[in-house]
Amino acid sequence: MPYSLSVQLRTWSALLLTVSLVACSSTTSEPQASQTSVPSTLPAAPSASHPLPSADRDPLVNVHENPPATVKESAPPASASEQPPVSSSPSVEAATMQPEETPDDAAPPAASFQKKSPSLAHLMLGQSDKEVVRRYGPPVEAYPLPGDDQAVEIWEYDGFSVGMNDKDSIVYVEISAEGIDTGIRGLSYGMQGSQAAELLGLSPDELTNALSVEVAGGWLKIDLDPDNQKVLSFKLLKGDL
Structure with missing residues:
Protein backbone atom coordinates (compact mmCIF):
# COMPACT_ATOMS: atom_id res chain seq x y z
CA MET A 1 0.00 0.00 0.00
CA PRO A 2 2.64 2.53 0.83
CA TYR A 3 4.38 1.61 -2.40
CA SER A 4 1.30 2.13 -4.50
CA LEU A 5 0.68 5.59 -3.07
CA SER A 6 4.21 6.65 -3.80
CA VAL A 7 3.89 5.66 -7.45
CA GLN A 8 0.69 7.65 -7.83
CA LEU A 9 2.27 10.75 -6.32
CA ARG A 10 5.16 10.56 -8.78
CA THR A 11 2.80 10.18 -11.68
CA TRP A 12 0.76 13.25 -10.68
CA SER A 13 3.94 15.26 -10.20
CA ALA A 14 5.09 14.35 -13.69
CA LEU A 15 1.74 15.39 -15.18
CA LEU A 16 1.76 18.72 -13.35
CA LEU A 17 5.30 19.43 -14.56
CA THR A 18 4.33 18.62 -18.16
CA VAL A 19 1.31 20.97 -18.00
CA SER A 20 3.48 23.75 -16.57
CA LEU A 21 6.05 23.34 -19.33
CA VAL A 22 3.36 23.43 -22.02
CA ALA A 23 1.85 26.58 -20.55
CA CYS A 24 5.24 28.29 -20.38
CA SER A 25 5.97 27.27 -23.96
CA SER A 26 2.67 28.79 -25.20
CA THR A 27 3.26 32.06 -23.35
CA THR A 28 6.76 32.42 -24.79
CA SER A 29 5.72 31.75 -28.39
CA GLU A 30 3.03 34.49 -28.52
CA PRO A 31 5.38 37.56 -28.44
CA GLN A 32 7.56 36.00 -31.11
CA ALA A 33 4.61 35.54 -33.40
CA SER A 34 3.50 39.12 -32.87
CA GLN A 35 6.99 40.33 -33.56
CA THR A 36 7.37 38.47 -36.85
CA SER A 37 3.89 39.23 -38.12
CA VAL A 38 3.58 41.87 -40.84
CA PRO A 39 1.01 44.55 -40.18
CA SER A 40 -2.04 44.23 -42.42
CA THR A 41 -2.14 47.96 -43.15
CA LEU A 42 0.74 49.25 -45.29
CA PRO A 43 2.29 52.59 -44.37
CA ALA A 44 1.21 55.58 -46.34
CA ALA A 45 3.33 56.79 -49.26
CA PRO A 46 6.22 58.99 -48.16
CA SER A 47 5.84 62.72 -48.51
CA ALA A 48 7.79 65.82 -47.65
CA SER A 49 6.04 66.10 -44.25
CA HIS A 50 6.15 62.30 -43.49
CA PRO A 51 9.50 60.88 -44.61
CA LEU A 52 9.98 57.17 -45.20
CA PRO A 53 10.86 55.35 -41.93
CA SER A 54 14.27 53.70 -41.87
CA ALA A 55 15.09 50.17 -40.66
CA ASP A 56 16.49 51.60 -37.45
CA ARG A 57 13.24 53.36 -36.58
CA ASP A 58 10.85 50.49 -37.29
CA PRO A 59 12.35 46.97 -37.36
CA LEU A 60 8.96 45.47 -38.27
CA VAL A 61 9.11 46.78 -41.83
CA ASN A 62 11.60 45.15 -44.19
CA VAL A 63 12.45 47.98 -46.56
CA HIS A 64 14.62 45.74 -48.75
CA GLU A 65 11.98 43.08 -49.44
CA ASN A 66 8.93 45.35 -49.77
CA PRO A 67 10.06 48.86 -50.82
CA PRO A 68 7.28 51.42 -50.44
CA ALA A 69 5.79 53.03 -53.53
CA THR A 70 7.64 56.19 -54.45
CA VAL A 71 5.95 59.36 -55.62
CA LYS A 72 7.44 60.86 -58.79
CA GLU A 73 7.97 64.50 -58.18
CA SER A 74 7.19 66.78 -61.09
CA ALA A 75 10.04 68.92 -62.30
CA PRO A 76 9.73 72.57 -61.34
CA PRO A 77 8.74 74.88 -64.20
CA ALA A 78 11.67 76.29 -66.08
CA SER A 79 12.35 79.93 -65.62
CA ALA A 80 11.99 82.40 -68.47
CA SER A 81 15.74 82.32 -69.11
CA GLU A 82 15.83 78.47 -69.21
CA GLN A 83 12.83 77.97 -71.47
CA PRO A 84 13.74 77.12 -75.08
CA PRO A 85 13.15 79.97 -77.52
CA VAL A 86 10.05 79.74 -79.66
CA SER A 87 10.94 79.66 -83.32
CA SER A 88 9.40 82.47 -85.24
CA SER A 89 10.04 84.35 -88.41
CA PRO A 90 12.53 87.16 -87.98
CA SER A 91 10.83 90.49 -87.38
CA VAL A 92 11.80 93.65 -89.15
CA GLU A 93 11.51 97.09 -87.63
CA ALA A 94 8.99 99.33 -89.33
CA ALA A 95 11.53 102.15 -89.51
CA THR A 96 13.85 100.06 -91.74
CA MET A 97 11.17 98.65 -93.98
CA GLN A 98 11.09 99.94 -97.52
CA PRO A 99 7.78 99.96 -99.40
CA GLU A 100 7.71 97.57 -102.29
CA GLU A 101 7.14 99.08 -105.66
CA THR A 102 3.73 98.06 -106.97
CA PRO A 103 2.84 97.77 -110.64
CA ASP A 104 0.70 100.92 -110.34
CA ASP A 105 3.62 102.95 -108.97
CA ALA A 106 6.15 101.63 -111.46
CA ALA A 107 6.45 103.54 -114.71
CA PRO A 108 4.65 101.68 -117.53
CA PRO A 109 6.69 100.81 -120.60
CA ALA A 110 6.88 103.49 -123.27
CA ALA A 111 4.35 103.10 -126.08
CA SER A 112 4.34 104.38 -129.60
CA PHE A 113 2.77 107.75 -130.27
CA GLN A 114 -1.05 107.58 -130.33
CA LYS A 115 -3.12 110.55 -131.47
CA LYS A 116 -6.32 109.10 -129.97
CA SER A 117 -4.87 108.61 -126.49
CA PRO A 118 -2.03 111.11 -126.12
CA SER A 119 0.09 111.29 -123.01
CA LEU A 120 3.30 112.95 -121.91
CA ALA A 121 5.41 111.88 -118.92
CA HIS A 122 2.77 109.16 -118.40
CA LEU A 123 0.11 111.83 -117.75
CA MET A 124 -2.99 112.43 -119.87
CA LEU A 125 -5.21 115.46 -120.36
CA GLY A 126 -8.21 115.47 -118.03
CA GLN A 127 -6.59 113.37 -115.27
CA SER A 128 -6.98 114.66 -111.72
CA ASP A 129 -4.36 116.26 -109.52
CA LYS A 130 -4.45 113.10 -107.35
CA GLN A 150 -8.41 130.60 -117.66
CA ALA A 151 -7.44 129.97 -114.08
CA VAL A 152 -4.49 127.62 -114.55
CA GLU A 153 -2.05 126.72 -111.79
CA ILE A 154 1.39 125.49 -112.77
CA TRP A 155 2.97 122.72 -110.67
CA GLU A 156 6.73 122.75 -111.06
CA TYR A 157 8.79 119.54 -110.76
CA ASP A 158 12.44 118.81 -111.49
CA GLY A 159 12.62 118.95 -115.30
CA PHE A 160 8.91 119.17 -116.09
CA SER A 161 5.72 121.00 -115.12
CA VAL A 162 1.97 120.28 -115.02
CA GLY A 163 -0.91 122.76 -115.44
CA MET A 164 -4.12 122.28 -113.42
CA ASN A 165 -7.41 124.09 -114.09
CA ASP A 166 -9.95 125.25 -111.50
CA LYS A 167 -11.45 121.73 -111.52
CA ASP A 168 -8.10 120.19 -110.55
CA SER A 169 -7.76 118.49 -113.94
CA ILE A 170 -4.64 118.35 -116.13
CA VAL A 171 -4.71 120.81 -119.02
CA TYR A 172 -0.98 121.18 -119.64
CA VAL A 173 2.18 119.02 -119.42
CA GLU A 174 5.68 120.21 -120.45
CA ILE A 175 9.10 118.50 -120.40
CA SER A 176 12.02 120.92 -120.54
CA ALA A 177 15.08 118.95 -119.35
CA GLU A 178 16.99 115.74 -119.95
CA GLY A 179 16.33 112.54 -118.00
CA ILE A 180 12.52 112.82 -117.98
CA ASP A 181 10.65 109.88 -119.47
CA THR A 182 8.28 111.14 -122.16
CA GLY A 183 6.28 107.91 -122.13
CA ILE A 184 6.46 107.83 -125.95
CA ARG A 185 8.77 105.22 -127.44
CA GLY A 186 11.87 106.78 -129.06
CA LEU A 187 10.96 110.34 -128.12
CA SER A 188 13.47 112.03 -125.82
CA TYR A 189 14.76 115.47 -124.92
CA GLY A 190 17.70 116.72 -127.07
CA MET A 191 17.06 114.38 -130.00
CA GLN A 192 17.16 115.64 -133.58
CA GLY A 193 14.00 117.34 -134.79
CA SER A 194 13.91 115.19 -137.94
CA GLN A 195 13.77 112.02 -135.85
CA ALA A 196 11.02 113.51 -133.66
CA ALA A 197 9.03 114.50 -136.76
CA GLU A 198 9.28 110.95 -138.12
CA LEU A 199 7.99 109.47 -134.80
CA LEU A 200 5.06 111.89 -134.90
CA GLY A 201 4.20 110.98 -138.49
CA LEU A 202 5.29 114.29 -140.02
CA SER A 203 7.05 114.59 -143.37
CA PRO A 204 10.57 116.16 -143.53
CA ASP A 205 9.31 119.19 -145.43
CA GLU A 206 7.14 120.09 -142.45
CA LEU A 207 10.20 120.49 -140.25
CA THR A 208 10.35 123.96 -138.72
CA ASN A 209 11.44 125.42 -135.41
CA ALA A 210 8.19 124.15 -133.88
CA LEU A 211 6.42 120.88 -134.59
CA SER A 212 2.72 120.57 -133.89
CA VAL A 213 0.40 117.57 -134.09
CA GLU A 214 -3.33 117.62 -133.34
CA VAL A 215 -4.35 114.91 -130.85
CA ALA A 216 -7.55 113.92 -129.05
CA GLY A 217 -8.49 116.78 -126.73
CA GLY A 218 -5.67 119.13 -127.73
CA TRP A 219 -2.21 119.44 -129.22
CA LEU A 220 1.28 117.93 -128.92
CA LYS A 221 3.94 120.56 -129.68
CA ILE A 222 7.74 120.28 -129.90
CA ASP A 223 10.07 123.29 -129.78
CA LEU A 224 13.39 122.98 -131.65
CA ASP A 225 16.65 124.85 -131.26
CA PRO A 226 16.97 127.16 -134.29
CA ASP A 227 20.74 126.58 -134.48
CA ASN A 228 20.96 122.79 -134.40
CA GLN A 229 17.32 121.70 -134.76
CA LYS A 230 17.40 119.68 -131.54
CA VAL A 231 14.39 119.29 -129.27
CA LEU A 232 14.17 121.93 -126.54
CA SER A 233 10.79 120.99 -125.04
CA PHE A 234 7.69 118.79 -125.37
CA LYS A 235 4.24 120.22 -124.65
CA LEU A 236 0.83 118.54 -124.32
CA LEU A 237 -1.90 121.18 -124.23
CA LYS A 238 -5.65 121.16 -124.02
CA GLY A 239 -7.34 122.48 -127.14
CA ASP A 240 -8.75 125.65 -125.60
CA LEU A 241 -5.41 126.89 -124.23
Whole structure:
Protein backbone atom coordinates (compact mmCIF):
# COMPACT_ATOMS: atom_id res chain seq x y z
CA MET A 1 0.00 0.00 0.00
CA PRO A 2 2.64 2.53 0.83
CA TYR A 3 4.38 1.61 -2.40
CA SER A 4 1.30 2.13 -4.50
CA LEU A 5 0.68 5.59 -3.07
CA SER A 6 4.21 6.65 -3.80
CA VAL A 7 3.89 5.66 -7.45
CA GLN A 8 0.69 7.65 -7.83
CA LEU A 9 2.27 10.75 -6.32
CA ARG A 10 5.16 10.56 -8.78
CA THR A 11 2.80 10.18 -11.68
CA TRP A 12 0.76 13.25 -10.68
CA SER A 13 3.94 15.26 -10.20
CA ALA A 14 5.09 14.35 -13.69
CA LEU A 15 1.74 15.39 -15.18
CA LEU A 16 1.76 18.72 -13.35
CA LEU A 17 5.30 19.43 -14.56
CA THR A 18 4.33 18.62 -18.16
CA VAL A 19 1.31 20.97 -18.00
CA SER A 20 3.48 23.75 -16.57
CA LEU A 21 6.05 23.34 -19.33
CA VAL A 22 3.36 23.43 -22.02
CA ALA A 23 1.85 26.58 -20.55
CA CYS A 24 5.24 28.29 -20.38
CA SER A 25 5.97 27.27 -23.96
CA SER A 26 2.67 28.79 -25.20
CA THR A 27 3.26 32.06 -23.35
CA THR A 28 6.76 32.42 -24.79
CA SER A 29 5.72 31.75 -28.39
CA GLU A 30 3.03 34.49 -28.52
CA PRO A 31 5.38 37.56 -28.44
CA GLN A 32 7.56 36.00 -31.11
CA ALA A 33 4.61 35.54 -33.40
CA SER A 34 3.50 39.12 -32.87
CA GLN A 35 6.99 40.33 -33.56
CA THR A 36 7.37 38.47 -36.85
CA SER A 37 3.89 39.23 -38.12
CA VAL A 38 3.58 41.87 -40.84
CA PRO A 39 1.01 44.55 -40.18
CA SER A 40 -2.04 44.23 -42.42
CA THR A 41 -2.14 47.96 -43.15
CA LEU A 42 0.74 49.25 -45.29
CA PRO A 43 2.29 52.59 -44.37
CA ALA A 44 1.21 55.58 -46.34
CA ALA A 45 3.33 56.79 -49.26
CA PRO A 46 6.22 58.99 -48.16
CA SER A 47 5.84 62.72 -48.51
CA ALA A 48 7.79 65.82 -47.65
CA SER A 49 6.04 66.10 -44.25
CA HIS A 50 6.15 62.30 -43.49
CA PRO A 51 9.50 60.88 -44.61
CA LEU A 52 9.98 57.17 -45.20
CA PRO A 53 10.86 55.35 -41.93
CA SER A 54 14.27 53.70 -41.87
CA ALA A 55 15.09 50.17 -40.66
CA ASP A 56 16.49 51.60 -37.45
CA ARG A 57 13.24 53.36 -36.58
CA ASP A 58 10.85 50.49 -37.29
CA PRO A 59 12.35 46.97 -37.36
CA LEU A 60 8.96 45.47 -38.27
CA VAL A 61 9.11 46.78 -41.83
CA ASN A 62 11.60 45.15 -44.19
CA VAL A 63 12.45 47.98 -46.56
CA HIS A 64 14.62 45.74 -48.75
CA GLU A 65 11.98 43.08 -49.44
CA ASN A 66 8.93 45.35 -49.77
CA PRO A 67 10.06 48.86 -50.82
CA PRO A 68 7.28 51.42 -50.44
CA ALA A 69 5.79 53.03 -53.53
CA THR A 70 7.64 56.19 -54.45
CA VAL A 71 5.95 59.36 -55.62
CA LYS A 72 7.44 60.86 -58.79
CA GLU A 73 7.97 64.50 -58.18
CA SER A 74 7.19 66.78 -61.09
CA ALA A 75 10.04 68.92 -62.30
CA PRO A 76 9.73 72.57 -61.34
CA PRO A 77 8.74 74.88 -64.20
CA ALA A 78 11.67 76.29 -66.08
CA SER A 79 12.35 79.93 -65.62
CA ALA A 80 11.99 82.40 -68.47
CA SER A 81 15.74 82.32 -69.11
CA GLU A 82 15.83 78.47 -69.21
CA GLN A 83 12.83 77.97 -71.47
CA PRO A 84 13.74 77.12 -75.08
CA PRO A 85 13.15 79.97 -77.52
CA VAL A 86 10.05 79.74 -79.66
CA SER A 87 10.94 79.66 -83.32
CA SER A 88 9.40 82.47 -85.24
CA SER A 89 10.04 84.35 -88.41
CA PRO A 90 12.53 87.16 -87.98
CA SER A 91 10.83 90.49 -87.38
CA VAL A 92 11.80 93.65 -89.15
CA GLU A 93 11.51 97.09 -87.63
CA ALA A 94 8.99 99.33 -89.33
CA ALA A 95 11.53 102.15 -89.51
CA THR A 96 13.85 100.06 -91.74
CA MET A 97 11.17 98.65 -93.98
CA GLN A 98 11.09 99.94 -97.52
CA PRO A 99 7.78 99.96 -99.40
CA GLU A 100 7.71 97.57 -102.29
CA GLU A 101 7.14 99.08 -105.66
CA THR A 102 3.73 98.06 -106.97
CA PRO A 103 2.84 97.77 -110.64
CA ASP A 104 0.70 100.92 -110.34
CA ASP A 105 3.62 102.95 -108.97
CA ALA A 106 6.15 101.63 -111.46
CA ALA A 107 6.45 103.54 -114.71
CA PRO A 108 4.65 101.68 -117.53
CA PRO A 109 6.69 100.81 -120.60
CA ALA A 110 6.88 103.49 -123.27
CA ALA A 111 4.35 103.10 -126.08
CA SER A 112 4.34 104.38 -129.60
CA PHE A 113 2.77 107.75 -130.27
CA GLN A 114 -1.05 107.58 -130.33
CA LYS A 115 -3.12 110.55 -131.47
CA LYS A 116 -6.32 109.10 -129.97
CA SER A 117 -4.87 108.61 -126.49
CA PRO A 118 -2.03 111.11 -126.12
CA SER A 119 0.09 111.29 -123.01
CA LEU A 120 3.30 112.95 -121.91
CA ALA A 121 5.41 111.88 -118.92
CA HIS A 122 2.77 109.16 -118.40
CA LEU A 123 0.11 111.83 -117.75
CA MET A 124 -2.99 112.43 -119.87
CA LEU A 125 -5.21 115.46 -120.36
CA GLY A 126 -8.21 115.47 -118.03
CA GLN A 127 -6.59 113.37 -115.27
CA SER A 128 -6.98 114.66 -111.72
CA ASP A 129 -4.36 116.26 -109.52
CA LYS A 130 -4.45 113.10 -107.35
CA GLU A 131 -2.93 111.12 -110.20
CA VAL A 132 -0.06 113.60 -110.45
CA VAL A 133 0.63 113.47 -106.71
CA ARG A 134 0.35 109.66 -106.66
CA ARG A 135 2.97 109.31 -109.36
CA TYR A 136 5.33 112.23 -108.66
CA GLY A 137 4.43 113.53 -105.22
CA PRO A 138 3.70 117.15 -104.31
CA PRO A 139 5.19 119.84 -106.57
CA VAL A 140 8.36 121.71 -105.74
CA GLU A 141 6.59 124.97 -106.51
CA ALA A 142 3.07 126.04 -107.56
CA TYR A 143 1.98 129.37 -109.07
CA PRO A 144 -0.84 130.69 -111.30
CA LEU A 145 -0.20 130.99 -115.01
CA PRO A 146 0.06 134.76 -115.75
CA GLY A 147 -1.79 136.51 -118.58
CA ASP A 148 -4.27 133.72 -119.25
CA ASP A 149 -8.03 133.94 -119.48
CA GLN A 150 -8.41 130.60 -117.66
CA ALA A 151 -7.44 129.97 -114.08
CA VAL A 152 -4.49 127.62 -114.55
CA GLU A 153 -2.05 126.72 -111.79
CA ILE A 154 1.39 125.49 -112.77
CA TRP A 155 2.97 122.72 -110.67
CA GLU A 156 6.73 122.75 -111.06
CA TYR A 157 8.79 119.54 -110.76
CA ASP A 158 12.44 118.81 -111.49
CA GLY A 159 12.62 118.95 -115.30
CA PHE A 160 8.91 119.17 -116.09
CA SER A 161 5.72 121.00 -115.12
CA VAL A 162 1.97 120.28 -115.02
CA GLY A 163 -0.91 122.76 -115.44
CA MET A 164 -4.12 122.28 -113.42
CA ASN A 165 -7.41 124.09 -114.09
CA ASP A 166 -9.95 125.25 -111.50
CA LYS A 167 -11.45 121.73 -111.52
CA ASP A 168 -8.10 120.19 -110.55
CA SER A 169 -7.76 118.49 -113.94
CA ILE A 170 -4.64 118.35 -116.13
CA VAL A 171 -4.71 120.81 -119.02
CA TYR A 172 -0.98 121.18 -119.64
CA VAL A 173 2.18 119.02 -119.42
CA GLU A 174 5.68 120.21 -120.45
CA ILE A 175 9.10 118.50 -120.40
CA SER A 176 12.02 120.92 -120.54
CA ALA A 177 15.08 118.95 -119.35
CA GLU A 178 16.99 115.74 -119.95
CA GLY A 179 16.33 112.54 -118.00
CA ILE A 180 12.52 112.82 -117.98
CA ASP A 181 10.65 109.88 -119.47
CA THR A 182 8.28 111.14 -122.16
CA GLY A 183 6.28 107.91 -122.13
CA ILE A 184 6.46 107.83 -125.95
CA ARG A 185 8.77 105.22 -127.44
CA GLY A 186 11.87 106.78 -129.06
CA LEU A 187 10.96 110.34 -128.12
CA SER A 188 13.47 112.03 -125.82
CA TYR A 189 14.76 115.47 -124.92
CA GLY A 190 17.70 116.72 -127.07
CA MET A 191 17.06 114.38 -130.00
CA GLN A 192 17.16 115.64 -133.58
CA GLY A 193 14.00 117.34 -134.79
CA SER A 194 13.91 115.19 -137.94
CA GLN A 195 13.77 112.02 -135.85
CA ALA A 196 11.02 113.51 -133.66
CA ALA A 197 9.03 114.50 -136.76
CA GLU A 198 9.28 110.95 -138.12
CA LEU A 199 7.99 109.47 -134.80
CA LEU A 200 5.06 111.89 -134.90
CA GLY A 201 4.20 110.98 -138.49
CA LEU A 202 5.29 114.29 -140.02
CA SER A 203 7.05 114.59 -143.37
CA PRO A 204 10.57 116.16 -143.53
CA ASP A 205 9.31 119.19 -145.43
CA GLU A 206 7.14 120.09 -142.45
CA LEU A 207 10.20 120.49 -140.25
CA THR A 208 10.35 123.96 -138.72
CA ASN A 209 11.44 125.42 -135.41
CA ALA A 210 8.19 124.15 -133.88
CA LEU A 211 6.42 120.88 -134.59
CA SER A 212 2.72 120.57 -133.89
CA VAL A 213 0.40 117.57 -134.09
CA GLU A 214 -3.33 117.62 -133.34
CA VAL A 215 -4.35 114.91 -130.85
CA ALA A 216 -7.55 113.92 -129.05
CA GLY A 217 -8.49 116.78 -126.73
CA GLY A 218 -5.67 119.13 -127.73
CA TRP A 219 -2.21 119.44 -129.22
CA LEU A 220 1.28 117.93 -128.92
CA LYS A 221 3.94 120.56 -129.68
CA ILE A 222 7.74 120.28 -129.90
CA ASP A 223 10.07 123.29 -129.78
CA LEU A 224 13.39 122.98 -131.65
CA ASP A 225 16.65 124.85 -131.26
CA PRO A 226 16.97 127.16 -134.29
CA ASP A 227 20.74 126.58 -134.48
CA ASN A 228 20.96 122.79 -134.40
CA GLN A 229 17.32 121.70 -134.76
CA LYS A 230 17.40 119.68 -131.54
CA VAL A 231 14.39 119.29 -129.27
CA LEU A 232 14.17 121.93 -126.54
CA SER A 233 10.79 120.99 -125.04
CA PHE A 234 7.69 118.79 -125.37
CA LYS A 235 4.24 120.22 -124.65
CA LEU A 236 0.83 118.54 -124.32
CA LEU A 237 -1.90 121.18 -124.23
CA LYS A 238 -5.65 121.16 -124.02
CA GLY A 239 -7.34 122.48 -127.14
CA ASP A 240 -8.75 125.65 -125.60
CA LEU A 241 -5.41 126.89 -124.23
